[in-house]
Amino acid sequence: MIDADALTPLFRRWDKRSALSDADRAAIAELPVTRRRFARNAYLVREGEPPRECGLLLRGMTCRQKVTARGARQILSFHIAGDFVDLQNCLLGEADHNVQAITDAEVAVIPTAAIADLTSRHPAVGRAMWLDTLIDASVLGEWVVNVGRRNARSRIAHLLCELSLRLQASGLTDGPSCELQLNQQDIADATGLTDVHTNRTLHSLRRDGLIDLSFRSLKVLDWQGLKDEGEFSQRYLHHAA
Amino acid sequence: MIDADALTPLFRRWDKRSALSDADRAAIAELPVTRRRFARNAYLVREGEPPRECGLLLRGMTCRQKVTARGARQILSFHIAGDFVDLQNCLLGEADHNVQAITDAEVAVIPTAAIADLTSRHPAVGRAMWLDTLIDASVLGEWVVNVGRRNARSRIAHLLCELSLRLQASGLTDGPSCELQLNQQDIADATGLTDVHTNRTLHSLRRDGLIDLSFRSLKVLDWQGLKDEGEFSQRYLHHAA
DNA sequence: CGTATTGTTGAGCGTAGTCAAAGTTAGTGG
DNA sequence: CCACTAACTTTGACTACGCTCAACAATACG
Numbered sequence A, B: 001m002i003d004a005d006a007l008t009p010l011f012r013r014w015d016k017r018s019a020l021s022d023a024d025r026a027a028i029a030e031l032p033v034t035r036r037r038f039a040r041n042a043y044l045v046r047e048g049e050p051p052r053e054c055g056l057l058l059r060g061m062t063c064r065q066k067v068t069a070r071g072a073r074q075i076l077s078f079h080i081a082g083d084f085v086d087l088q089n090c091l092l093g094e095a096d097h098n099v100q101a102i103t104d105a106e107v108a109v110i111p112t113a114a115i116a117d118l119t120s121r122h123p124a125v126g127r128a129m130w131l132d133t134l135i136d137a138s139v140l141g142e143w144v145v146n147v148g149r150r151n152a153r154s155r156i157a158h159l160l161c162e163l164s165l166r167l168q169a170s171g172l173t174d175g176p177s178c179e180l181q182l183n184q185q186d187i188a189d190a191t192g193l194t195d196v197h198t199n200r201t202l203h204s205l206r207r208d209g210l211i212d213l214s215f216r217s218l219k220v221l222d223w224q225g226l227k228d229e230g231e232f233s234q235r236y237l238h239h240a241a
Numbered sequence C: 001c002g003t004a005t006t007g008t009t010g011a012g013c014g015t016a017g018t019c020a021a022a023g024t025t026a027g028t029g030g
Numbered sequence D: 001c002c003a004c005t006a007a008c009t010t011t012g013a014c015t016a017c018g019c020t021c022a023a024c025a026a027t028a029c030g
Helices: A008-015 A022-029 A087-091 A112-121 A123-149 A152-169 A184-191 A195-207 A223-229 B008-015 B022-029 B087-091 B112-121 B123-149 B152-169 B184-191 B195-207 B223-229
Strands: A034-038 A043-045 A053-059 A062-067 A073-079 A098-101 A105-111 A211-214 A217-220 B034-038 B043-045 B053-059 B062-067 B073-079 B098-101 B105-111 B211-214 B217-220
Touching: A022 A112, A022 A123, A053 A087, A053 A112, A062 A184, A062 B123, A073 A123, A073 A184, A073 B123, A087 A123, A087 B123, A105 A112, A112 A123, A123 A152, A123 B062, A123 B073, A123 B087, A123 B123, A152 A184, A152 A195, A152 A217, A152 A223, A184 A195, A195 A211, B022 B112, B022 B123, B053 B087, B053 B112, B062 B184, B073 B123, B073 B184, B087 B123, B105 B112, B112 B123, B123 B152, B123 B184, B152 B184, B152 B195, B152 B217, B152 B223, B184 B195, B195 B211
Parallel strands: none
Antiparallel strands: A034 A105, A043 A098, A053 A105, A062 A073, A062 A098, A211 A217, B034 B105, B043 B098, B053 B105, B062 B073, B062 B098, B211 B217
């Protein structure tokens, strides 16, 4: 059983695409869940594991990531409250990436069987979840472009635009000037940069008045400015934001 | 109506995951298709278009790509014979990337309505196509790692391993020592490098006996060596290869 | 045979990486 | 409340990987 207001961000996002019936919503709320807390940096899922359950993020932030043979971490995507964590792994037979908590996080853990049951009895929910995986893939494509073809300033600007917009769409912040709970190492690992260079680039963005920056806190000040800097177009989010 | 042997690579890949019934196979073969040829570099789909049809690649190679505001191209994935081109765009409402021919290519073009009809009457086919999109997403994740956290030699080695393995899995080549129809600009755009640096890196791989290289032809010689160089593990392909 | 495309090479540069040390802030326990 | 610690951020000096620009060579193709 999931709290009604814990589901608000999820429904708020989904309603932008197509509305669910009350029965669909109720079925989601009545999923058999176990609440679990994870500390900052804890692993929710490890690459290679067979996934037994899937999670709905209630509070905090998590990420999908991989670690290379040489020990470098690359973040593939961020989850915010209302996102399903690890749908991909759940649907394929074996986890091909790790899931890690970025902040202290609270997750409603759902057995895979319950998900299967839910989607078979409520096809609209299945479609919505499936659309989510397609959009995730689309976002991943944009990240390849970001990391492959943009310089440090643009990469970071682009990432901040994406997160800012997604937080807004889920109602987790009002207006584009949001505060993010990421440290500089996280930003570095999401953009394919080093922490040192990320630090210098963030300062350069602050000098230009695009962001506000203090210890473990980063605020988007000038969304339009960041958008220009990061060549940001929200088409790739497909109304997920 | 699609030639039986044009479907061999597709079925060969799908059979590695789960076998289709003869009825499923027949239904695919009987799809109403239009054969269409595309010249090297021609666009099959452009970003922003509403997708009306989806294609099955019969011959040649195509890619999904995006072009940044500054004019740089980033390739997101390659299609080989037997791959569905543009399932993603087809399922979402609007193309968020381009599809372009890498070599002269021949495509069986299928109206989206026929795909919808096929998957509703043959759920196993729908599941197989849906799995394909999940695996595509998984591959995209590995590409983010490749471009974000590996140096030029590893990036190129990794790409060559992936393509070599996929060609083998589709029966388009025998053994790991395959010949690829890519030019150096294509490799550069897939790995986030410049053509000049790609050229130098390819030569360095040739010096080490990992590949054979001549005009518009690139052969994988030492698959194991490339695998080590590129930290390649095929988990992320999820038995698509 | 001429032209377009693709590949090759060189020189110089710059963005981002590396390494190392010091400075901040939050959190912890005495 | 303060001392101590761990996590995170900042700064500096140096390095290097990969980029840019430019010219030239090789190959394919009409």
